[in-house]
Amino acid sequence: MLKLDINQEMVSRARKAAFQITNAFSWLFEGYTTVATERTVLRLMGIDGALKDGKPLPNVVVDNLVENSAIPKGAAIWVANAMLKKGLTAQQVAEEVAYKGLELTQISLASGEEILNTLNPLVEKMLDHITAQKEKREELLVEYKQRPKPAIYVIVATGNIYEDVVQARAAAREGADAIAVIRSTAQSLLDYVPFGATTVGFGGTFATQENFKIMRKALDEVAQEKGHYIYLTNYASGLCMPEIAAMGAMERLDMMLNDAMYGILFRDINPKRTLLDQYFARMINAYAGIEIQTGEDNYLTTSDAVEKAYTVTASQLINESFAVLSGIKPEKMGLGHAFEINPELENSFSYELAHALLTKTLFPDSPVKYMPPTKFAGGNIFKTYLLDAMFNFIGQLTEQGVQLLGMMTEAIHTPHLADRYLAIENAQYIFKAVKDLNQNLCLAEDSFINRRANEVLAQATEFLEKVAREGLFSAMAKGEFAEIKRSENGGKGLEGVIMKDKDYYNPFMESMKQELKL
Amino acid sequence: MSKNIIRPYGDTLNDGKMQLSFTLPVSCDALGKEAAKRLLLQAGFDEAEITSMNDLTEGFTHFIAYAVTSTSVDISKIKVKVVETPVMTMEETDAFVAEHLGRKITVVGACIESDAHTVGIDAIMNMKGYNHRYGLERYHSFNAINMGAQVSCEDLLAKAREVNADAILVSQVVTQKNIHIKNLTRLIELAEAEGLRDKMLFICGGPRISYELAIELGYDAGFGIGTYATDVASYIAITLAKRKVQE
Structure with a gap:
């Protein structure tokens, strides 16, 4: 069998450096959210559809919350609160925002417990649906012939x-x-x-x-x-x-x-x-x-x-x-x-x-x-x-x-x-x-x-260790990747990066983390 | 037959042999085969022979055919528009620019509008270039600004104005439904409206771009498949030098 004789010590070094690079971002993952993440939460809560001009309802709601400086809590809380106080579904809340000028931030916030009680059944319903889809795939893969x-x-x-x-x-x-x-x-x-x-x-x-x-x-x-x-x-x-x-x-x-x-x-x-x-x-x-x-x-x-x-x-x-x-x-x-x-x-x-x-x-x-x-x-x-x-x-x-x-x-x-x-x-x-x-x-x-594979691995390891030392963003800013320079605060979509409040809540991410043991 | 009048060549001069392949929405059977053959005969071919057919499913069949054409072309009557400037190496271009212009040439490049494929513009502009021909960034005589993909026509023109560019390079790779024609036309129209059209060279490139198409769309030049930075750099340097003499 064709088998490379690879320098295992080099493999460990490379993986360790990659781990250092990615694990330096807990400040980002813990401290920030994005407009796309919040729109995702709304979609998972069941909000869908678009205005006549094509603007999707999840965008309408998130943009409205951004304008009212309310997005740092996360979109879920505001929509759940409106559902609770007005007796509407998530979709109806989005439609009221889109067509009737409902201001989510004008509705006084219910207690955390009440909001959670409103969100939980929605989260459960969607995650059950996704799990059912996953199980369907797995069943079919067992039933049909194996993927080559x-x-x-x-x-x-x-x-x-x-x-x-x-x-x-x-x-x-x-x-x-x-x-x-x-x-x-x-x-x-x-x-x-x-x-x-x-x-x-x-x-x-x-x-x-x-x-x-x-x-x-x-x-x-x-x-x-x-x-x-x-x-x-x-x-x-x-x-x-x-x-x-x-x-x-x-x-x-x-x-x-x-x-x-x-x-x-x-x-x-x-x-x-x-x-x-x-x-x-x-x-x-x-x-x-x-x-x-x-x-x-x-x-x-x-x-x-x-x-x-x-x-x-x-x-x-x-x-x-x-x-x-x-x-x-x-x-x-x-x-x-x-x-x-x-x-x-x-x-x-x-x-x-x-x-x-x-x-x-x-x-x-x-x-x-x-x-x-x-x-x-x-x-x-x-x-x-x-x-x-x-x-x-x-x-x-x-x-x-x-x-x-x-x-x-x-x-x-x-x-x-x-x-x-x-x-x-x-x-x-x-x-x-x-x-x-x-x-x-x-x-x-x-x-x-064999020599060539080890050479590439050694170059990759050296490169990863260098990036780990200086940090991914700094390396990107210097054009170390693909000879393209990208700065931490440049590029498209920066305005959609939002610092979270202490009481920020993304019910789907929390449940998924638990399920995935993260 | 005169030497200027030519026909396809298989293994005997003027035998007119051509190789064809195409798909028809037809079943893969004797009926389909006959349909393919008749199509070729109606297209003016003789001796159409379907050498292979394969079922593409969903009601489609692919055919491979050989046929003979009795048509010919008189090449003495053809005039093609091509880039006429000679091609120099990077070193020659640098020396030429130093001698004839005495300053750096500023070029702004981009894939415009919806096009996200930077392969072409990168091959011409990036330091590395393509297939052992360095890109414009490597030239001493060029100040090359590659704006990347999905750049709006407005942004490209604004940049060109800001840096007082000598030339704009536009790449268009995606050509589905002639989107490249629409994008390229839009850029030229905007440039004209903004009074920039005659202030700099407008050059386009891409796998489906030809010099002739570029001229037709109002560009100074166009480059297609097989173009290297050397072709583009030589064209820009020589054209700018000529214009300087004319001024």
């Missing part, structure tokens, strides 16, 4: 949810195990989640709760026909991380893209906002049994994949450590990496194999997510098809958890129906052809692959 390694993961991205359904069903019938509905390119920077079914998007389809529901239903039907569970994936990222995580939990999504640092580095979202949002989003994912997937591939599309290979390892370890803080178990951590080395480089395949083995070795229990070549896919569909085949070869040889299939038309258009078919055919052929090859191979002593 790697699982075949393809994207749909037509912009129209109904067209996406056609493409997703076809992919599922052709052999896909997981379908990711790519989001419209502008969504990550929207500070609200659009409402309802959508048919127009660019480079993808808006993530909305209704769209989740439509796709879930379509995939469940194919799953039943095939006796094969189809994982549904979307993005808990951008300015609405926890809200989308909550919608995913309610609608039984199975995987969610959720990276602790991606929004900061690649979307210029404020660092504090992102860390707070990912903290709650991941807790919701953990509670709902959703597998998260991180975006380390992005480091390699912006920098050289050999020179900066260590940034992937470093980010994986930071993502792992943040995930632990939110209660995510290793078997639900889809840490990312990618096949992005310049194909002109001699022995590029050996480098890729070393990097892929390193990821698998560091995270043996995780369904690591392997991303396809994109940077050197430039319109020659025949060449790209071959690159994808080499990528698939490594995917099976190293038993990655999830193989996001490359499309031969990468860099030309969002995948056409036939592109996806050809990609699945490519993967199925290779996965079958080299199924047990690994068991017949071993690495030569002092092989290049």
Whole structure:
């Protein structure tokens, strides 16, 4: 079997440094909340819907509380208080705020006990629903045949949810195990989640709760026909991380893209906002049994994949450590990496194999997510098809958890129906052809692959230790990550970071923490 | 046939052989195959041969075909618009700018509006560049400001005005439903309204951008697939030097 001889002492040092980096943020997690977190609480309390101009009711209520400087207590208390005093449901309270000018802060606050008594049944009801969704998934996974390694993961991205359904069903019938509905390119920077079914998007389809529901239903039907569970994936990222995580939990999504640092580095979202949002989003994912997937591939599309290979390892370890803080178990951590080395480089395949083995070795229990070549896919569909085949070869040889299939038309258009078919055919052929090859191979002593993996690990460790010494925010401000400079108080969404009052209360986070033993 | 008049080549000059693949909403059977063949014949091909068909499910079938075309093109009648400035290395560009302009060139770049894909603008502007060609940030002769993704047209123009830019670089990667055309048009219209259009070079780039399309949209130049920082830097340096001479 292909097995790296990895320096275990270096692994411990790297993990320790990552732990130091992420554990330095208790001041943030304990002392602050965000508008997205509060909107999530309202959604979990059952508030949904939007004004005619598209502004969702959770935004209406939270904005109103922000204007009245009342949000530091948390949105739950104010809405529960209005429910209690006026005899309304949470949804009715939101509607009164939106349409009748109800001022939540004008209603005198009931006692803490009375408010808790109002909130508890709501919290219980929603958490029961999420638990039921989780159990349903687990039952189906037992009933249907097991997910292969790697699982075949393809994207749909037509912009129209109904067209996406056609493409997703076809992919599922052709052999896909997981379908990711790519989001419209502008969504990550929207500070609200659009409402309802959508048919127009660019480079993808808006993530909305209704769209989740439509796709879930379509995939469940194919799953039943095939006796094969189809994982549904979307993005808990951008300015609405926890809200989308909550919608995913309610609608039984199975995987969610959720990276602790991606929004900061690649979307210029404020660092504090992102860390707070990912903290709650991941807790919701953990509670709902959703597998998260991180975006380390992005480091390699912006920098050289050999020179900066260590940034992937470093980010994986930071993502792992943040995930632990939110209660995510290793078997639900889809840490990312990618096949992005310049194909002109001699022995590029050996480098890729070393990097892929390193990821698998560091995270043996995780369904690591392997991303396809994109940077050197430039319109020659025949060449790209071959690159994808080499990528698939490594995917099976190293038993990655999830193989996001490359499309031969990468860099030309969002995948056409036939592109996806050809990609699945490519993967199925290779996965079958080299199924047990690994068991017949071993690495030569002092092989290049072994040395290379240890070299990347050593660079990552050194980097993590440096970041641990100076602190994550300071390192980001200096451009240590992805050669992009991000300052603690810069970026989008900073105004949505709020210092909590002493009597702040988030009933869902409290219950989830208890359940997840945090 | 004249040497200027050409046809596709398989293994014999002018045999007109072409390779095609496409999907039809039809069943994967004899009927589907015949439908695919007829489609090719109606499109003007001869000897259409469906060499493979695969069921895409949901009522769709994918076809791979070979066919012969009797059409030809006369290349002597074609004129294409291309960037005509020569391409210099980074060192040559730096030397050229020092000699002909005697100052640094300021370039502001961004992916505008909804576009979140920085791959293109980063390949041209970032220090690292792409495929062993350093980006503009590495050039001594350039002051390169990369504003990143999802920058509004207004913000880009405001920045360009603030730093008195010599050139604006716009990247558009997402092209679904021609969103790139809308975004690029909006930028030029705003620039004209604000009186900035003639004060600096407007250059766009992306996988679906051509020089010709860029000119049509009112830009000074456009760069497509296979473009490196060297192409863009040389174009900017030489064009600015020419304009300086003309002034």
